[in-house]
Amino acid sequence: MKRSLFSRLPVVHQLRQSVGLQRGMLVVGLVITAVFVICALFAQLIAPYGFSQLRDANGQFGAQQAPSAEHIWGTTVSGYDVFSRVIWGAQTALEVMVVAVILSIFVGVFLGLVSGYFGGWLDRILVVLADAIYAFPSLLLAIVMSIVISGGQSNLYGGILAAAISITVVYIPQYFRVIRSETVRIKGGAFVESAKVIGASNTRIMVRHVLRNSTRTLPLIFTLNASEAVLTLAGLGFLGFGIEPTAAAEWGFDLNKSLSDVTSGIWWTAVFPGLAIVLSVLGVTLVGESLNDLADPRLRGRRAVAAAAGDVAATSVVPGGTLEAGPGGLAGLEGGGDFDDSGTRVHTDRSTS
Amino acid sequence: MTTTPRNVVAIENLEVSFSTDAGAIKAVDRVSLSVAAGEVLAIVGESGSGKTVTAKSILGLLPETATARGAIVLSSRDGSSGNDVVSLSKKQLRGIRGSDVSMVFQEPSTALNPVYTVGWQIAEGLRAHGTYTRAEAKAKAIEILGRVGIPDPETRVNHYPHQFSGGQKQRVVIAQALVLDPGLIVADEPTTALDVTVQAEILDLLRRCRDEFGAAIVLITHNMGVVADLADRVAVMYQGRVVEEASAVSLFANPQNDYTKKLLASVPHIGQGALQTAARASGRADAWENAAPVVVAKGLRIEYPGRFGRGGFVAVDGVDFEIRAGEVLGLVGESGSGKTTIGRAIGGLTTVTGGSLSVLDHEMNGIRERTFKKVRSDIGFVFQDPASSFNPLLTIADCVAEPLVIHGRAENPRAARARVDELLEAVQLPKSYGDRFPHELSGGQRQRASLARAIALEPSLLIADEPTSALDVSVQARVLELFAELQREFGFAALFISHDLAVVDLLADRIAVLYKGKLVEEGTGAEVLGAPQHPYTRRLLASLPVPDPIEQASRREALRALRATEA
Numbered sequence: 002m003k004r005s006l007f008s009r010l011p012v013v014h015q016l017r018q019s020v021g022l023q024r025g026m027l028v029v030g031l032v033i034t035a036v037f038v039i040c041a042l043f044a045q046l047i048a049p050y051g052f053s054q055l056r057d058a059n060g061q062f063g064a065q066q067a068p069s070a071e072h073i074w075g076t077t078v079s080g081y082d083v084f085s086r087v088i089w090g091a092q093t094a095l096e097v098m099v100v101a102v103i104l105s106i107f108v109g110v111f112l113g114l115v116s117g118y119f120g121g122w123l124d125r126i127l128v129v130l131a132d133a134i135y136a137f138p139s140l141l142l143a144i145v146m147s148i149v150i151s152g153g154q155s156n157l158y159g160g161i162l163a164a165a166i167s168i169t170v171v172y173i174p175q176y177f178r179v180i181r182s183e184t185v186r187i188k189g190g191a192f193v194e195s196a197k198v199i200g201a202s203n204t205r206i207m208v209r210h211v212l213r214n215s216t217r218t219l220p221l222i223f224t225l226n227a228s229e230a231v232l233t234l235a236g237l238g239f240l241g242f243g244i245e246p247t248a249a250a251e252w253g254f255d256l257n258k259s260l261s262d263v264t265s266g267i268w269w270t271a272v273f274p275g276l277a278i279v280l281s282v283l284g285v286t287l288v289g290e291s292l293n294d295l296a297d298p299r300l301r302g303r304r305a306v307a308a309a310a311g312d313v314a315a316t317s318v319v320p321g322g323t324l325e326a327g328p329g330g331l332a333g334l335e336g337g338g339d340f341d342d343s344g345t346r347v348h349t350d351r352s353t354s
Numbered sequence: 355m356t357t358t359p360r361n362v363v364a365i366e367n368l369e370v371s372f373s374t375d376a377g378a379i380k381a382v383d384r385v386s387l388s389v390a391a392g393e394v395l396a397i398v399g400e401s402g403s404g405k406t407v408t409a410k411s412i413l414g415l416l417p418e419t420a421t422a423r424g425a426i427v428l429s430s431r432d433g434s435s436g437n438d439v440v441s442l443s444k445k446q447l448r449g450i451r452g453s454d455v456s457m458v459f460q461e462p463s464t465a466l467n468p469v470y471t472v473g474w475q476i477a478e479g480l481r482a483h484g485t486y487t488r489a490e491a492k493a494k495a496i497e498i499l500g501r502v503g504i505p506d507p508e509t510r511v512n513h514y515p516h517q518f519s520g521g522q523k524q525r526v527v528i529a530q531a532l533v534l535d536p537g538l539i540v541a542d543e544p545t546t547a548l549d550v551t552v553q554a555e556i557l558d559l560l561r562r563c564r565d566e567f568g569a570a571i572v573l574i575t576h577n578m579g580v581v582a583d584l585a586d587r588v589a590v591m592y593q594g595r596v597v598e599e600a601s602a603v604s605l606f607a608n609p610q611n612d613y614t615k616k617l618l619a620s621v622p623h624i625g626q627g628a629l630q631t632a633a634r635a636s637g638r639a640d641a642w643e644n645a646a647p648v649v650v651a652k653g654l655r656i657e658y659p660g661r662f663g664r665g666g667f668v669a670v671d672g673v674d675f676e677i678r679a680g681e682v683l684g685l686v687g688e689s690g691s692g693k694t695t696i697g698r699a700i701g702g703l704t705t706v707t708g709g710s711l712s713v714l715d716h717e718m719n720g721i722r723e724r725t726f727k728k729v730r731s732d733i734g735f736v737f738q739d740p741a742s743s744f745n746p747l748l749t750i751a752d753c754v755a756e757p758l759v760i761h762g763r764a765e766n767p768r769a770a771r772a773r774v775d776e777l778l779e780a781v782q783l784p785k786s787y788g789d790r791f792p793h794e795l796s797g798g799q800r801q802r803a804s805l806a807r808a809i810a811l812e813p814s815l816l817i818a819d820e821p822t823s824a825l826d827v828s829v830q831a832r833v834l835e836l837f838a839e840l841q842r843e844f845g846f847a848a849l850f851i852s853h854d855l856a857v858v859d860l861l862a863d864r865i866a867v868l869y870k871g872k873l874v875e876e877g878t879g880a881e882v883l884g885a886p887q888h889p890y891t892r893r894l895l896a897s898l899p900v901p902d903p904i905e906q907a908s909r910r911e912a913l914r915a916l917r918a919t920e921a
Contacts, residue, residue: 018375191743192753195807198701199757200730213747 030287041095052089052250075269089250100165109176117184131174143167160244183215224289364388368424383594396573396585400826404594414447431537456531460543462523466515473511521552549688554897579899620831622856647676655708669695671871684862691868734808738820740800744792751788777806798829816848
């Protein structure tokens, strides 16, 4: 059962494993996310104008122009090109996502590991702190953080960092909790005890045995948090705590400015940034949810088998215990066939015994 | 007991396939079986042989990933109607479950819902199949609880599952299965999770299900002793097929199939170990008895802290024993007797709270981890569950190299590879297995790798905590043999912990019996098993079913007499 390196890559592997509706969801999510990332990376090449450009060789763009050949999605009330702003906005969103996730993932994982492994008073204090942050409305916290960090001014990096750090504060508890609960579970496992009996130091056990086994769910929170980061950024921008239009393009800010347009029949200024937010969140969420379902053998869909199909599964053993290949030996079911990649046992006939 | 030869269930050419990530897997392959009214059919086989799937398909309890073909004709109790379970709709299946066929599960503590009283749970089955008033349902529940041997059923009916012991819970589960008076009960490893003495009682109860309630029983088990005790007829399954079917008496006396013969031969018997023990004893030097022991426990007491405001739980209470160099001490006891706790205390995993425990001349009461770390290289540990005792992300070679790297015998796992290969060969695994991941090995192979890891530093003391209880009988035989070989070769002292008297008897020089945290008896195998002094040891020994129906019948009578004298 050796698979090529390519097919064992995280997302590729899941894509091959999936069937039916789950596969559809994953593919849709991946396509949307890919479009989003491409827009963000190549904004310079895709967008016809800069994000803060008000004029070109032909003079001013003019405010609230309807979609036309020059401005395919029209212009905003301030006279920016909507299409260019939406494309540049993807870049800002991606930057915030990356910074926020990187900042929170390392701190969260470290604290969760230490807290779960050692327990005691440190664990209790950290858990209470994490719960307290949970209880706080996250957007309010983000607003407070953005004021503290940027002091109300907002240039590009100040704005992005403010948004990213405020999101980080909210997310650290999530990574903390997930890693902590995994650590507590794994700590009780026999292989950790056997490392202890051998005489391994705490650091060695934490890094070599616990950490590597507890990161299995991280990609899932990672994707879900990335989509939430986009929402928080848009929320901040919409409420006026975002990034100035001259510093960077930001969808929430554009939505805010288009509020008055909606009532006067100017639809293009609101629809496109709005759609961009919805689609980017939807894409990342779909990927996250599908990965979540596929990671769990009980939620994972499978192709139906024909009646009486397949080979007889070898019994786990034969008398005396074989060393060579053969029924019950290596080539049999115990050769890894009934385990998925994460080592979880999947459906065999002994699911209850 | 009815004498009509009518079949309660007839399985014809049943085939069940599962959809897995690795493609279709066939679990049951053209199985035909039938059970007559009032008969006990035992389906035996090792894990993965398809016995549980066969039995579950009688109730239509297969998971969604399974597809079944063939016919399972199930008759109602009076024989008036018969249904093919394979082709029934979900609604029709609900109609026959409970009234025509019911199930007894393996683990009584998970089969009962902890938030409802047992009376409510028994009445649930009644309500699903007819209209009963609350009082009627309760009256029926009380009646059935009384009949399965729950004392004082009028009050117990209002109790929650956690207020019952393990054996009583299994009685409640059986009561639940019996309340609608089904013609057939499917019992899936009904005694595997229970202690030997409780197992004997539950087997008695199942026998009464047949004799008093007239129910036929399909008994799924891997324990040949249980088969010999209860079954009228036996079907041996191997790789999804029935390889042999015979009456219990003739199967044990005269097995036809090669697989059955091997299976029966690998079941350990009490008394097998006497020769080996004698051989080992005679091979020892004269001054051996006077040498300093490896482990000495004096008044050892281990208490687990209780919740705030409550006293702790005393797991081990005033235990004295010693293990001399090169000697195997077998520690036997039921669950909760404190045997694992003692093993963990010697390995430094549990703190000693009282008395004295000296391991390799280090006093464990109040020892600091830093002082003990050096001693650890002299102690090997084999854990019970081979599935979880290896880090799933490391290869076997890396896992076995861990102790070598930690204690500075090798720079990194790669440098230790030559030694790891030697070790793997010592436990009879091919070298190439070092590159495999733990899940790519079978249970027995993993347990052998676990032994390799334990002996990597050539320890003078090995602690084996139920190393074979998660394995099939035939694999167990192989691992035990290997353990004995290694012990001979490396000469380590060992503490062998097990709940199975026969297994301990095979390996141990001396046997210590633990009961509720206290050491009740200690001596050589011949002393403890041949002439047990303590009443608990006597009961334990008498409860152990032997794989011979005729001998087991007489042992059953002896046990009954023993219980009568105690009562």
